[in-house]
Amino acid sequence: MFELICEVEPPTRPDLKKVRHxxxxxxxxxxxxxxxxxxxxxxxxxSVAVANEVQLMGARGIACLNSRDRNLLGFRRDLLTAAAYGVERFLFVHGDDPAEGARTSQLTVRRMIEQTRETTYPGCDPFQVGAATRLSKVPTWKAEADFLYVQVSYDLDELLRWRESVELDIPVYAGVMVLASAQMATTSPSCPSSRSRPS
Known part of the structure; x- marks a missing residue:
């Protein structure tokens, strides 16, 4: 089975027109x-609000949540909000260093997965949770997620060797960077990426 998951750019202003496009x-x-x-x-x-927009437009939304910005109460708020919107799929990540302020350092990706597994709401389906991985050994707790996203790599042979070296019974999505032009290929700007899952 092959799936294409497209990463969209959430807005930095209170305007959803571009992301809807x-x-x-x-x-x-x-x-x-x-x-x-x-x-x-x-x-x-x-990301939960944008995932809701995705679903209102008839597609499947996956909300990424980082541990960098959250304490336990804030994370529980995110899960409650997601349940209210009907957003059921998450990707949990550590998060880049913030441009302003500091990390909360209270939650880890592992703790977020554990907390989500413990959280249920009447009338709502269980949440599905994923984590990110490099081309290295996958810790047991990550292998127990519902799916994994592999960070973008540029060597297909290395990716395939890694995939053959790990035993995973969950979907694995390979990170693929979409290059809009030859100029982009020779520089390193930030751009959206697509992710696909090899069979």
């Missing part, structure tokens, strides 16, 4: 949309 353009080919959470250390509209 991204979703509308990519919906015919994407199986779902991953929404980053205050990526590259900048404040953006909540």
């Amino acid at each position: 991204q979703i509308g353009v990519m919906s015919p080919i994407a199986d779902g949309f991953l929404i980053p959470d205050n990526h590259i250390g900048r404040a953006t509209v909540s």
Whole structure:
């Protein structure tokens, strides 16, 4: 089975027009949309709120949440908000260093997964949670997630060797960077990425 998950750019202003356009353009080919959470250390509209927008437009939303910005109470608020919106899928990450302020350092990705497994709401389906991995040994607690996202790599052979070296019974999505031009390929700007899962 092969799935294409497209990462969209959440807005840094209170305007959802651009992200709705991204979703509308990519919906015919994407199986779902991953929404980053205050990526590259900048404040953006909540990934849970954007995942809700994705679902209102008839697609599947995956809200990314980072441990960097959250204490336990804030994380429980995010889960409650997601349940109210019907957002059921999460990717938990450590998070880039913030441009302003500091990390809370109270939660880890592992603790976020454990907390989510312990959290249920009447009438709501259980949450599905994923984590990110490099091309290295996968800790047992990550292998017990519902899915894994592999960080972007640039060597297909290395990726395939890694995949053959790990025993995982969960979906694994390979990170693929989309280059819009030859100029982008020779520089290193920040740009959205797509992620696909090899069979």
